[in-house]
Amino acid sequence: xxxxxxxxxxxxxxxxxxxxxxxxxxxxxYRLVRRFSxxxxxxxxxRITRAYYTLGDKTRKAEYDQARANGRxxxxxxxxxxxxxxxxxxxxxxLLKSAVTLAxxxxxxxxxxxxxxxxxxxxxxxxxxxxxxxxxxxxxEMIRLRLSRRxxx
Numbered sequence: 532x533x534x535x536x537x538x539x540x541x542x543x544x545x546x547x548x549x550x551x552x553x554x555x556x557x558x559x560x561y562r563l564v565r566r567f568s569x570x571x572x573x574x575x576x577x578r579i580t581r582a583y584y585t586l587g588d589k590t591r592k593a594e595y596d597q598a599r600a601n602g603r604x605x606x607x608x609x610x611x612x613x614x615x616x617x618x619x620x621x622x623x624x625x626l627l628k629s630a631v632t633l634a635x636x637x638x639x640x641x642x643x644x645x646x647x648x649x650x651x652x653x654x655x656x657x658x659x660x661x662x663x664x665x666x667x668x669x670x671x672e673m674i675r676l677r678l679s680r681r682x683x684x
Contacts, residue, residue, distance in 0.1 A: 541582035541595065549596070556586045590636065590667055597634035605634045612643060620651045638668035 542549050545559040560583040569576040585591045598605070612626035624647050630640035641660050648657035 539578060539582070540599075541585050544578050544582040545586065551586075553587070553589075556583065560587065593636040594634075594638075597636050601633040605630045605637060605640060608633070609640050609643060612640075612647070616643070616647050616650070620647050623647045624651070636667070638664055 542551070545551075545556065545563065547555055547559045551559070560579065563579045564576070567575040567579060585595050608626045608630040612623040612630070615623040615626065624644065627640050627644040627647060630637075631644060634640065641664055645657045645660035645664065648654075648660065
């Protein structure tokens, strides 16, 4: 999902298949940047840059691919778990483990799973989830905020 609410297929924007290597992603990006200058085509240039930002990094690409493949199912599982977290943490944990299995590189299910694990007293397992989040999603402000809330409570 882009910032303007429109969902893009980053592979289509770069004109490459989903199986493209890192080198192919980079070549497609530079080819398009030469053709669409930021002054003449600002919105096209932004989309191309965002596509490269996502597909040019292994972690973001893995998260994007998992979101494309299982995004709706993971979103439903996480939303159901969020509703169940306060009343039935065990049910929430089962739902979140399923979401993490479907999309292990997406940070949102792991963040909520860590929260639920803390609520039920599974501190060691929660710590592993938080460590994963800090390592693989350090730029995510929501995760940093939640983690700081947990640490300083």
